[in-house]
Amino acid sequence: MALEPSDVQRAAHLARLAMNDADATGYVDDLGRILAMVDQLQEVDTDGVAPLAHPLDTTQRLRADEVTERDQRDHFQRVAPAVENGLYLVPRVVE
Amino acid sequence: MMQWETVIGLEVHVQLATKSKIFSGASTAFGAEPNSQACAVDLGLPGVLPVLNEAAVAMAVKFGLGINAEIPEVSVFDRKNYFYPDLPKGYQTSQMYHPIVGAGEVEISLDDGATKRIRVHHAHLEEDAGKSLHEDYHGMTGIDLNRAGTPLLEIVSEPDMRSAKEAAAYLKAIHAIVTYLGISDGNMAEGSMRCDVNVSVRPKGQEAFGTRAEVKNVNSFRFVERAIAYEVERQIELIEDGGTVVQETRLFDPEADETRSMRTKEEANDYRYFPCPDLLPVVLDRAYVDHLRSTLPELPAEKRARFEGELGLSAYDASVLASSRAMAEYFEAVKDACGDAKQAANWVQGELSGALNRESLSIEQSPVSAKQLGELITRVLDDTINGKAAKQVFQALWNGEGDSADAIIDAKGLKQVTDSGAIEAMIDQVIADSPVQVAQYRDAEPDKRGKMIGYFVGQVMKASRGTANPQQVNALLKEKLDQA
Numbered sequence: 001m002a003l004e005p006s007d008v009q010r011a012a013h014l015a016r017l018a019m020n021d022a023d024a025t026g027y028v029d030d031l032g033r034i035l036a037m038v039d040q041l042q043e044v045d046t047d048g049v050a051p052l053a054h055p056l057d058t059t060q061r062l063r064a065d066e067v068t069e070r071d072q073r074d075h076f077q078r079v080a081p082a083v084e085n086g087l088y089l090v091p092r093v094v095e
Numbered sequence: 096m097m098q099w100e101t102v103i104g105l106e107v108h109v110q111l112a113t114k115s116k117i118f119s120g121a122s123t124a125f126g127a128e129p130n131s132q133a134c135a136v137d138l139g140l141p142g143v144l145p146v147l148n149e150a151a152v153a154m155a156v157k158f159g160l161g162i163n164a165e166i167p168e169v170s171v172f173d174r175k176n177y178f179y180p181d182l183p184k185g186y187q188t189s190q191m192y193h194p195i196v197g198a199g200e201v202e203i204s205l206d207d208g209a210t211k212r213i214r215v216h217h218a219h220l221e222e223d224a225g226k227s228l229h230e231d232y233h234g235m236t237g238i239d240l241n242r243a244g245t246p247l248l249e250i251v252s253e254p255d256m257r258s259a260k261e262a263a264a265y266l267k268a269i270h271a272i273v274t275y276l277g278i279s280d281g282n283m284a285e286g287s288m289r290c291d292v293n294v295s296v297r298p299k300g301q302e303a304f305g306t307r308a309e310v311k312n313v314n315s316f317r318f319v320e321r322a323i324a325y326e327v328e329r330q331i332e333l334i335e336d337g338g339t340v341v342q343e344t345r346l347f348d349p350e351a352d353e354t355r356s357m358r359t360k361e362e363a364n365d366y367r368y369f370p371c372p373d374l375l376p377v378v379l380d381r382a383y384v385d386h387l388r389s390t391l392p393e394l395p396a397e398k399r400a401r402f403e404g405e406l407g408l409s410a411y412d413a414s415v416l417a418s419s420r421a422m423a424e425y426f427e428a429v430k431d432a433c434g435d436a437k438q439a440a441n442w443v444q445g446e447l448s449g450a451l452n453r454e455s456l457s458i459e460q461s462p463v464s465a466k467q468l469g470e471l472i473t474r475v476l477d478d479t480i481n482g483k484a485a486k487q488v489f490q491a492l493w494n495g496e497g498d499s500a501d502a503i504i505d506a507k508g509l510k511q512v513t514d515s516g517a518i519e520a521m522i523d524q525v526i527a528d529s530p531v532q533v534a535q536y537r538d539a540e541p542d543k544r545g546k547m548i549g550y551f552v553g554q555v556m557k558a559s560r561g562t563a564n565p566q567q568v569n570a571l572l573k574e575k576l577d578q579a
Contacts, residue, residue, distance in 0.1 A: 014176075014365060014367065016178055053171040053193070053370040053376050054171075054370065054372065054375050054376060056375060058375060059375050059376055059377065059378040060147050060374055060375040060376060060377045060378070061146065061147075061375075062146075062147050062148070062149035062152060062377075063120075063146045063147065063148060063149060064149060064150075065113050065114050065115050065148050065149060065150030065151075066114065066115060066120060067114055067115045067120055067121070067122045068115070068120030069115075069119060069120045069121040069122070069132075069134040071128075071131040071132070072134070072135075073128075073130045073131050073133070076130075076133075076135070076138060076140075077130070082235065084232055084237065085129065085237070086128055086129035086130050086131070086239075087129050087130065087228060087232070087237030087238055087239055088130065088180075088237070088238040088240070089232050089233075089235040089236070089237055089238070090180040090235060090236050090238055091235060091236070092229070092234055092235055092236050093179070093180055093227060093229075093236050
């Protein structure tokens with residue numbers, strides 16, 4: 001699959017990465033080589049092979065439903081740029 | 096005039112009643128100080144790792160078993176990527192490709208007592224996001240992350256509903272199942288159950304579905320019906336005016352009673368799901384699932400069938416009484432106390448429900464306990480009091496004027512007079528005091544007399560202060576009036 005600079009810009013926008021056109025053109029080549037490798041992998045016959053969700057051959061451990069965390073709000077909020085009434089303040093978002 | 100058919104599917108988000116969050120040990124208690132229950136994992140701080148809560152898994156599996164769904168051996172968590180300030184990690188941990196609960200079905204009961212099966216496509220576990228507060232913080236938005244990481248079970252139905260009423264009945268059925276199972280408090284006002292509705296219309300008889308709109312923020316049984324009614328009308332008008340329905344997300348505004356298009360950016364639905372590398376596949380062995388199956392209580396559909404089949408209640412009564420766990424338990428306790436299912440059903444749905452509705456109380460808040468009501472019904476059944484006195488006793492129990500039906504019956508002197516000598520004496524007195532009415536009665540054609548006797552019954556009941564046995568009064572009056 002051939003990448004266009006607009007594909008790279010779109011992926012960058014979804015990841016909230018700022019990118020100028022020169023960079024985008026460069027990534028067309030870099031990402032293009034990765035996709036070429038994926039295309040090569042696609043040629044392998046995987047019929048009857050279950051998709052792998054995780055490289056480790058083990059399963060999820062479960063924890064007991066217990067409250068183990070205490071309130072550390074003041075500690076966490078020391079690194080926040082703006083807080084008020086216990087809330088984190090962020091630039092206004094209105095949908 | 097074109098006949099239209101409505102097609103509805105629901106996505107119901109149920110907050111699971113765990114003590115701690117799905118991936119962290121922070122508390123899920125409702126109403127805490129902002130951000131006092133948001134730990135490093137919930138905040139998405141660098142270096143933290145999620146550990147899955149066993150109770151959330153167990154609750155999801157119980158739901159699956161409760162709707163006869165397939166429980167796959169392996170389920171996998173995926174990341175749903177999007178940016179929003181109340182989602183600090185930049186992704187929601189959810190299950191896209193291998194959900195914990197497979198296809199199942201839910202039986203709904205309709206107003207006429209009929210039932211219909213609605214297929215559930217799947218149900219998956221995910222984490223809730225935080226809350227954004229848009230009131231003015233100097234032009235900024237306030238973020239409370241206490242809710243972030245609260246376990247949700249998202250239950251996705253097939254598009255099997257054909258009316259707003261069916262959709263509301265489905266939502267009620269889900270509510271009943273999760274509260275019966277004790278996996279959620281089902282409190283819609285606090286957001287423990289939230290609902291998105293997919294609505295489309297198609298000409299009757301057409302097989303292909305029309306284009307659907309997804310309506311968000313439909314968070315009460317009433318709103319479901321209203322949002323669908325508005326949306327169906329909007330879509331039909333649009334099509335009949337030559338327009339086309341566009342696939343979009345709309346928001347229900349309960350105050351304006353309408354749905355509005357949400358301005359969504361074009362990439363809004365590009366979530367780039369991929370398996371979460373921080374979480375391993377969840378494997379449920381058969382013994383674990385079988386153990387959970389053995390803990391399931393009797394569920395609403397089974398209860399409804401038992402109430403109808405074994406207890407001989409009508410389909411309607413059985414469905415109302417089985418609709419909530421609290422209602423069913425109250426009814427069964429009344430029935431056990433008085434030994435008469437039909438009387439218990441009548442009282443719970445009549446006098447008690449009427450009083451609860453008048454004062455906007457739930458059955459859990461009833462001032463009259465099931466035991467008290469059962470004892471009251473027992474006294475009606477053994478003829479200690481008549482129906483009229485029973486209502487007085489109920490009112491007195493409701494007002495807290497006594498601890499038991501017997502105490503109130505004694506205190507108020509409501510014991511029914513069944514001594515025919517005493518009743519006869521009262522009747523003789525009434526007849527002696529009402530010569531005009533007696534003469535009219537005796538002059539009347541026999542077929543008119545039935546109505547006229549009501550006057551005398553009323554007088555005798557009044558003389559007995561309501562305690563005479565009405566059937567006895569009727570019979571004795573008829574005998575005495577007709578004998579002259």
